[in-house]
Amino acid sequence: MKVVSAREAVDIIQDGWCIVPGxxxxxGHPDALTRALRSRFLETGQPRALRLLxxxxxxxxxxxxxxxxxxxNLVAAVIGGFWGLCPKLGEMARAGRIEAHNWxxxxxxxxxxxxxxxxxxxxxxxxxxxxxxPIVDGGVVDTAGSRxxxxxxxxxxxxxxxxxxQRVDCALLRGTAADEHGNISFSEETSSMDALAQAQAxxxxxxxxxxxxxxxxxxxxxxxxxxxxxxFLVDYVVVAGNGDHPQTYGKSFDASYTSRTAxxxxxxxxxxxxxxxxxxxxxxxxxxxxxxxxxxxxxxIGVPARIGSEAKRMAAVDYTLTVESGVIxxxxxxxxxxxxxxxxxxxxxxxxxxxxxDGGGIDxxxxxxxxxxxxxxxxxxxxxxxxxxxxxxxxxxxAARKLVFCGTLTTRGLETEIRDGRLxxxxxxxxxxxxxxxxxxxFNGARSRDAGQxxxxxxxxxxxxxxxxxxxxxxxxxxLTADQLREAMDCDFKVPGNLxxxxxxxx
Numbered sequence: 001m002k003v004v005s006a007r008e009a010v011d012i013i014q015d016g017w018c019i020v021p022g023x024x025x026x027x028g029h030p031d032a033l034t035r036a037l038r039s040r041f042l043e044t045g046q047p048r049a050l051r052l053l054x055x056x057x058x059x060x061x062x063x064x065x066x067x068x069x070x071x072x073n074l075v076a077a078v079i080g081g082f083w084g085l086c087p088k089l090g091e092m093a094r095a096g097r098i099e100a101h102n103w104x105x106x107x108x109x110x111x112x113x114x115x116x117x118x119x120x121x122x123x124x125x126x127x128x129x130x131x132x133x134p135i136v137d138g139g140v141v142d143t144a145g146s147r148x149x150x151x152x153x154x155x156x157x158x159x160x161x162x163x164x165x166q167r168v169d170c171a172l173l174r175g176t177a178a179d180e181h182g183n184i185s186f187s188e189e190t191s192s193m194d195a196l197a198q199a200q201a202x203x204x205x206x207x208x209x210x211x212x213x214x215x216x217x218x219x220x221x222x223x224x225x226x227x228x229x230x231x232f233l234v235d236y237v238v239v240a241g242n243g244d245h246p247q248t249y250g251k252s253f254d255a256s257y258t259s260r261t262a263x264x265x266x267x268x269x270x271x272x273x274x275x276x277x278x279x280x281x282x283x284x285x286x287x288x289x290x291x292x293x294x295x296x297x298x299x300x301i302g303v304p305a306r307i308g309s310e311a312k313r314m315a316a317v318d319y320t321l322t323v324e325s326g327v328i329x330x331x332x333x334x335x336x337x338x339x340x341x342x343x344x345x346x347x348x349x350x351x352x353x354x355x356x357x358d359g360g361g362i363d364x365x366x367x368x369x370x371x372x373x374x375x376x377x378x379x380x381x382x383x384x385x386x387x388x389x390x391x392x393x394x395x396x397x398x399a400a401r402k403l404v405f406c407g408t409l410t411t412r413g414l415e416t417e418i419r420d421g422r423l424x425x426x427x428x429x430x431x432x433x434x435x436x437x438x439x440x441x442x443f444n445g446a447r448s449r450d451a452g453q454x455x456x457x458x459x460x461x462x463x464x465x466x467x468x469x470x471x472x473x474x475x476x477x478x479x480l481t482a483d484q485l486r487e488a489m490d491c492d493f494k495v496p497g498n499l500x501x502x503x504x505x506x507x
Contacts (some may be wrong), residue, residue, distance in 0.1 A: 001073060001181065001234050007036045007039070008236075012236075017170055018050075018168050018170075019050050019051065019069075019171075020171040020198050020201070021172050022194075023056075024191065024251040025058060025188075025338055026058045027058075027247070027340055028190060029059070029066075029174060030210075032212050032240040032241065033212055034068040034069055039208065041073075041074045047075070048074065050069070050075050052066060052077070052078045053230055054066060055106075057082050058107055061084075065249075067087060067089060069317065072092075077093070077101075080100075081102070081105030082110075083425065084301070084357070084386075087427070088457055089455040090328050090386065093142045094143060095143065096143060098203035100141045102381060102389045106324070106392055107124060107126055109194050109324075109350045110351045110354060111163060111166070112168075112197035112198050113200075113202075115165045116197055116201040118163055121164040123161070124163070125159075126400075127139070128159065128160075129447040130441050131332035131440055133152065133161065140166060141381075141382060144473075149163075159176065166209075168202045169218075171201070173309075175195070175209045175212075175228065177213050178217070179216070179217050179218065182211075182233075182236075184227065185227050186225070187222070189254070190247060191326045191339070192228040192347070192349065195228055199229050200233060210238065211237050211238045212237075212239075213239055219480070220480065222414075248333075249336040249337070251283075251340075254333075254340070256330075260343050261329065261343065264333075264432055274306065275416070276416050278303050278408065280416075280423075281407065281408065281460050284463065285304070286314060286323070287363065288364065290311060294321075297321050297322070297364050299321055299322075300366060301334075301391065302334075302368040306334055308321050309334075312331055323340075324339075325350055326341065326352065327339070327346075327347050328342045328348065328353075329341070330344035331343065339368065357399050360399050361399075362396060362402075365397065365402070365406065366406055372405070372435070372438070372471075373438050374436070374447045374470045374471055374492055375470050376445025377443060377445045378397070378405060379443075380442045382439065383439060393443070397443045398447075400453070407459060409429075409433060409434065409460065409462070410429030410430070410431060412431045418506070421478055423460070423480060430443060432490050434488075435467075435491060436491055456474075457471070461477045467494065469494065470493075471493040474496070475499065475501065476502055476503055477501075
């Protein structure tokens with residue numbers, strides 16, 4: 001192991017290499033390394049045609065994280081799970097400037113261990129019936145006509161998808177501290193994500209492992225339980241400056257992320273205030289959480305991420321919240337700190353948590369939506385000129401026993417008020433989210449019905465359930481009628497004779 005500068009470390013990267021940028025969304029990315037790699041390319045034109053492989057694409061929508069590498073000729077191809085925080089890479093994919101594949105985040109998370117083990121890939125039912133399935137798009141999300149890498153296979157009479165392993169030439173990772181032997185501790189990181197498996201995948205592919213840390217420490221000074229990457233896997237260590245190593249992009253440091261008792265810190269980059277409509281959605285969705293005591297709950301990104309805080313405000317305690325990053329218990333943070341939880345009970349490997357998810361361990365999942373159609377199909381991966389990707393949505397939505405999709409009926413410009421206990425639409429959103437047919441198939445309503453899942457959609461105006469013949473209205477906000485809902489939707493729904501009034505209290 002050598003301690004070098006960020007530039008010296010990335011100078012080893014060669015044309016065509018497959019790079020694994022570490023981190024989970026807004027947490028744990030080695031920005032000093034990706035910035036140095038970007039600077040090297042801008043100065044020298046090298047390296048060229050890199051391939052990126054990531055699960056939850058690290059970034060902040062402002063050019064940090066993996067988006068630092070979003071330059072023509074620097075990157076040629078990407079296999080990624082969640083792209084939402086890396087919009088520049090998404091733009092390159094949609095413009096056909098790179099080869100781009102969107103695989104389920106849980107698949108990619110577990111693929112690193114398969115690569116490390118020398119296995120050919122992963123065989124899984126995850127993704128069947130979605131855009132990842134070769135009978136649909138095969139996971140290809142670029143416009144250049146790239147060939148799908150995912151294959152549909154039959155094994156013992158059942159159909160599965162095969163996700164092939166990829167050679168990893170270099171892993172760019174992050175930890176808190178390194179000792180003189182290269183042992184990397186994660187004592188102040190929100191989680192270890194997939195760092196160990198990524199390091200092993202690179203080493204066993206004949207590649208290099210570069211780790212960014214905040215500081216160097218004496219030999220054996222770190223607690224053994226804090227060391228997540230053993231030194232024999234590490235080739236280079238880079239000590240980052242203060243500005244290159246925030247705990248998350250939303251908070252420079254919050255002791256509650258690694259403690260069960262510390263008081264949460266304030267956001268250093270404040271998220272946009274939540275609209276009344278989204279507060280109503282959050283409050284109604286939290287009621288579903290409270291109904292089911294003793295359950296294991298997953299909260300998705302966006303509106304669902306606020307449900308944990310709302311449930312705590314409502315004094316609900318008998319449940320366990322998890323976030324795909326591997327964090328269990330506590331209250332998941334949101335915005336540019338999504339992936340971290342305040343006062344968690346435990347932190348495990350991301351891939352281990354996805355094993356639990358895929359096996360049916362989730363009782364209830366609260367997820368967002370970009371588009372919904374009359375058959376209950378959902379699109380979260382490509383809509384409205386954006387390509388956030390599927391993230392862990394496909395793994396979670398195909399395995400959870402109950403699904404609560406959360407979002408507003410329309411978006412972009414929606415304004416609402418509560419007057420005399422009634423919901424008033426002051427200004428309608430210009431984009432309708434309930435459409436005739438989803439433009440990208442991330443969740444298959446028919447397959448969900450066949451699997452016996454309970455599915456509901458919570459909006460600021462109404463609650464729908466997915467039945468045998470599509471969407472059924474079950475609750476409506478006071479002051480509104482079913483016909484008024486239809487005026488804001490491009491798909492129809494069934495109306496039973498026993499509608500319930502939906503609560504519209506702001507959270």
